[in-house]
Amino acid sequence: MKAIEEHIQPDTAKAGAWADEDTGSAVKAFAAKDGDGWVTSGALKKAHGTWGGQVxxxxxxxxxxxxxxxxxxTVLQGTDHGVGAQALKIRQPSPLDRY
Incomplete structure (x- = not known):
């Protein structure tokens, strides 16, 4: 859980932001400047949308x-406490307990 919170999720979010910036730049570079753009621009935009959904x-x-x-x-901790409490109930008092 700690690895997910401290490494995997933040690193995934950073990678997503980095890809957003670079892909946005590439889409603009291939976009129409005089009315006709490259097909690559639309394909990149579509692929980026799919990738964003996957992220x-x-x-x-x-x-x-x-x-x-x-x-x-939580379940395992509760089970441990429950077993521990049962063990205390089952144990017979010893004469040495008073010392």
């Missing part, structure tokens, strides 16, 4: 995985 899906998936890991941690 969003990845970020959403990482959020879901973080939530699942937190939930699993």
């Amino acid at each position: 969003k899906n990845l970020m959403d998936r990482l959020d879901a995985e973080k939530s699942a890991l937190r939930g699993a941690g």
Whole structure:
């Protein structure tokens, strides 16, 4: 969970921002200046839109995985506490407990 929060999500967001800037520059460079642009401009724009959707899906998936890991941690911690409490109830008092 820590790796997701501190490395994977921030690095993915940085990569997405970097790609946005560079792709935007490329789309403008290939765009129409005199009425006729390169087909590459439209193709880049479409590919960038698809890629942006994939990055969003990845970020959403990482959020879901973080939530699942937190939930699993809570369940396991609760189980540990429950088992510990049961162990205390089952144990018979010893005469040495008073010392």
